[in-house]
Amino acid sequence: MAETIKLVDVTKCDGCRACMVSCKNWNDLPSEMEDFHGSYQSHEKITANTWNVLTFNEQERKDGGLDWLFRHSSCLHCTEAACEKACPENAISHTEFGSVVVDYDTCVGCGYCVQACSFDAINLATYIDKNGKEFRKAQKCTQCTDRLEEGLQPACATACHTGAIVYGDKDELLSSAEDRLAQIKERYPNANIYNPQGISGTNTVYILADKPTTYGLPENPKVALSQIVWKDYAQPIGKMMLGATTMAVIGSFIATNLNKKNHSSEGDQSHE
Known part of the structure; x- marks a missing residue:
């Protein structure tokens, strides 16, 4: 099987949030009401029941104009996943598609994966059993692995009307990302391809209009040595x-x- 990735070009995003809606619908995730954050952003961050959030950043250009910097924020499905390394129960693993998934039957809700993730993309959901006792399970974006198994695209990619989110052959998309980067450099001098090699790359690759920290992303995330020693x-x-x-x-x-x-x-x- 050819390697596949999800490519997110933030410069094509218009902030419609269709990716968020499609994710909620496909994964049957409950709605979450939040207080007003003083911006157009509907949710402050990813939660156990909101697996992708469209972030809004307003940036002033040198000519005095303003740019909206959007980002489809969800799990990046790291090649070297800190959440997987931190899990003491081996409840987190990679699929044949490169996506990182949680085995809910094995997860004990310890929260070590939450602490380990550099992207705050995994969280604990609280449930109540038939006896009224609370228990927790780690939850996050699965990159729609169930859809991939049926030959379908991730729900967010299918819903994106601007082509900001695409899914396909890794080599082809990385090549197209380089071409796109050359096209936007004049308008966005700091534009870059975000595919951090400190974790051997990610299964969700970004074309960013500015440096990663502008979008709340770490410059060069790495799996902690203690986690590697523990797991491996x-x-x-x-x-x-x-x-x-x-x-x-x-x-x-x-x-x-x-x-x-x-x-x-x-x-x-x-x-x-």
Whole structure:
């Protein structure tokens, strides 16, 4: 299977929020009422039940004019995902499409993934079981993996009428991103392609009109060394040691019972 990505060109976005609506509809996410933030932005940030938010930033140009800098903000589906590294239950993983998803049956709601994410793209949702007890599960954008499995596009890409969000072959879209960058450089001197290599790139790539921090994105995010050591070394070794210990206990149990059986057999023979 060819590698695929979602390419978001913020310079084509007109702030319609169709991506937000389509995401809510497809994923059957509940509405969330928020207080007025003093801007056109409907939600302050991504939440457990609002997986993508269109951010609004007003920027003054050198000629005195104003530009609206919009961004379709959602999970970037990092190649080296900090949330995946931080999860102690292996409830977060990559799919064949490069999307990062949560296994709700395995998730225990510890919140380590929330703390680890550099993009504040994953949050804990609260539920109540049949006995009235509250429990939590991590939730975020899945890049519509269920749609991808059926050969469909992510809902946000399908709904975007300006072509600001497209999904397709990785090499083709990265090439088109370079062409687009050359076209907009005159108007946006600081324009750049945001695909941070500190995390080996992302499955959602941006064409930004200004530096990443203008859009609330970290310049060069990285997975913490402690998370890498924990996930890639300490946890596997710990499981191996636990497995060895378990086998030793089982072996000891079997050996003890065999010895008892042998002694019992020898005792019976001595009485014959």
